[in-house]
Amino acid sequence: xxxxxxxxxxxxxxVLVPGVRTEWDVRTTDLNRPGLQFVGYYDYFAYERPxxxxxxxxxxxxxxxxxxxxxxxxxxxxxxxPCVVITRGMPCPEVMAELARERNVPVYQAxxxxxxxxxxxxxxxxxxxxxxxxRHGVLVDVYGVGVLITGESGxxxxxxxxxxxxxxxxxxxxxxxxxCRVAENRLVGEAxxxxxxxxxxxxxxxxxxxxMYGVGAVVPTKSIDIxxxxxxxxxxxxxxxxxxxxxxxxxxxxxxxxxxxxxxPGRNLAIIIExxxxxxxxxxxxxxxxxxxxxxxxxxLQRSRDEENNGELRMxx
Numbered sequence: 661x662x663x664x665x666x667x668x669x670x671x672x673x674x675v676l677v678p679g680v681r682t683e684w685d686v687r688t689t690d691l692n693r694p695g696l697q698f699v700g701y702y703d704y705f706a707y708e709r710p711x712x713x714x715x716x717x718x719x720x721x722x723x724x725x726x727x728x729x730x731x732x733x734x735x736x737x738x739x740x741x742p743c744v745v746i747t748r749g750m751p752c753p754e755v756m757a758e759l760a761r762e763r764n765v766p767v768y769q770a771x772x773x774x775x776x777x778x779x780x781x782x783x784x785x786x787x788x789x790x791x792x793x794x795r796h797g798v799l800v801d802v803y804g805v806g807v808l809i810t811g812e813s814g815x816x817x818x819x820x821x822x823x824x825x826x827x828x829x830x831x832x833x834x835x836x837x838x839x840c841r842v843a844e845n846r847l848v849g850e851a852x853x854x855x856x857x858x859x860x861x862x863x864x865x866x867x868x869x870x871x872m873y874g875v876g877a878v879v880p881t882k883s884i885d886i887x888x889x890x891x892x893x894x895x896x897x898x899x900x901x902x903x904x905x906x907x908x909x910x911x912x913x914x915x916x917x918x919x920x921x922x923x924x925p926g927r928n929l930a931i932i933i934e935x936x937x938x939x940x941x942x943x944x945x946x947x948x949x950x951x952x953x954x955x956x957x958x959x960x961l962q963r964s965r966d967e968e969n970n971g972e973l974r975m976x977x
Contacts, residue, residue, distance in 0.1 A: 684743065691709055695717045748771075801879050807887075839912065
């Protein structure tokens, strides 16, 4: 459900005709320009979408007589339309306002051009209708890389994030991360409004990162690029020491690089997380240190075999 008030406030619309409903059952991020409907074509009419009247549609309506306008708009407003938005600051025709009041369809006015409103409205609907999930963890921005730190309670997630903030990085969310899929392969995380900028440190209590370190130490939202899972070091477990094979985790259908980081006394988790973020950026640029080392070792072994084979041939000759 899309909140009518949220729609108006976020997109900075002016209410020309108020509506009765406070929410609309909108299930797509698309909009509809009703030019064909004003002409009389209704074989395909996406009436369930917000309706946008631009300069072309308004010019056509104004070219019609009052009787024809009423006939066309009466059929148009007979459908269950969530709302009508008139762009470019154009006024609402009297017939449209009258029929909209009868059908309790709100009419809004946007001061921007139609194309710009389309972009803003689609982004708004995309963020509100995106699939969402809440995860226990900490989200930080490290060198522009969104790092989601997960792990059991008490493993040291918040302490590692606090050290990263001290080193100049930014906190997005602590303990609870709201995640939404804004694109097919992109996740964005944020903190719930109630606990935004706050962090819990065991033995110390609740601290306000923004008040303590300044507004530059926090950021409201961030795309999630990698997931680092902290777990207590287990002696009998074999941990990856080369990084040749990559693991992934799927959240809301999006595959993300997944790193298991063992925690033990003496390990500086903040520095390791920084290195993981830098290494991810290098891999995105096409450089893989583990693959480069493996390539060098393979090349060295091949040269050794070639030299041995050449030596054997010389001895035979």
